[in-house]
Each structure stands twice: as structure tokens, then as C-alpha cells.
Amino acid sequence: MxxxxxxxxxxxxxxxxxxxxxxxxxxxxxxxxxxxxxxxxxxxARLPGNGTFPPHRRDFTAVPPVLVVGGVHDDNTPPEWGRHLAAQLPRARYLAADGDHAVYVDGNTCVRAHVHRYLTTGLLPPENTFCA
Incomplete structure (x- = not known):
């Protein structure tokens, strides 16, 4: 495989x-x-070299606003990566939370409230929102 x-x-x-x-x-x-x-x-390493897909830019102008959530102590996907992703997507919002990897799954009630609101209404949290 x-x-x-x-x-x-x-x-x-x-x-x-x-x-x-x-x-x-x-x-x-x-x-x-x-x-x-x-x-x-x-x-x-050493897998056949056929079928590689080099990175290329996509056009995200038609994508609706995206909510990106990250834990400030996440050493698996650092907050800088989440901020960088959000900065590349038009109208995206980065939501920082006090926690590590998987702050939603860990049960952060503030994160869950913002994610549920976003998924049900499309509303993003205000800029620079921080979930303690």
C-alpha cells in the first residue's frame, strides 16, 4: 500500500x-x-517515483469563509501553521485556544461553541478571539 x-x-x-x-x-x-x-x-523512501504531484497554487476565491482552530501549545501542528493557512484563504479566521492538539475533541467549550456556530450558521468568531 x-x-x-x-x-x-x-x-x-x-x-x-x-x-x-x-x-x-x-x-x-x-x-x-x-x-x-x-x-x-x-x-x-525508495518507492517508485511515478505519479508524484508537485505543489501548485489553487484559486480559493469562491470558497466560503473558513474557520481554522489551533491550540497554542500544539507541537504536532503548531499555531504558526494554522495562522499561515488562514492567511492564505480569503475571509478565513484563525481561532486560537489554550490547549494542545485536538482542542475541539478535548472538550474546550469555547472552541466547541464557535465551531458549532460556524457549522450551523456560517458565522465566524470576531478577529483575535482567544478561547481560554
Whole structure:
């Protein structure tokens, strides 16, 4: 079985090449991103190179406003990533919450209230809303 992410980029199969990927990721994502070099190398290295899908820009102008929620202590998907995603989508809103990964599932009542309101009415929370 081929992992879908493996089709996004060809992954190197030798130690020195993965080490070079790690080094470059330490520059752009020093706290966390470098770990991904090894995670995906273990799953994807040496798979056939056919069918890769290089990244490309999409047109999101017709997409309705999007709510992006992130925990300020999330070390799996850091808040910077959520803010960056929201900044790329027109009319999107980033909702920060005191918590780590999966703040909705963890039961943060403030997050749940905003998410439920968004899903049932389409209303986004005010800018810079923070859920304690």
C-alpha cells in the first residue's frame, strides 16, 4: 500500500540525502519540521517515483469563509501553521485556544461553541478571539 503523502514528492532513500532534507527543514521549521524528514523517509523512501504531484497554487476565491482552530501549545501542528493557512484563504479566521492538539475533541467549550456556530450558521468568531 502506498501512503498518499508519498505521492507528493519523491523521497530520498539513503541516509546522507535524508540528513540533507533534515538540515534544510531545521532552517525553515527549527522546532518541529525537521522530524518530518525521518518520518516520511521511513514510510516513503525508495518507492517508485511515478505519479508524484508537485505543489501548485489553487484559486480559493469562491470558497466560503473558513474557520481554522489551533491550540497554542500544539507541537504536532503548531499555531504558526494554522495562522499561515488562514492567511492564505480569503475571509478565513484563525481561532486560537489554550490547549494542545485536538482542542475541539478535548472538550474546550469555547472552541466547541464557535465551531458549532460556524457549522450551523456560517458565522465566524470576531478577529483575535482567544478561547481560554
Amino acid at each position: 502506498r501512503i498518499p503523502t508519498c505521492a507528493d514528492f519523491p523521497y530520498p532513500g539513503d541516509y546522507r540525502a535524508v540528513l540533507a532534507v533534515e538540515s534544510s527543514l531545521r532552517t525553515v521549521a527549527p522546532r518541529l519540521g525537521w522530524r518530518q524528514a525521518w518520518i516520511w523517509a521511513m514510510a516513503c
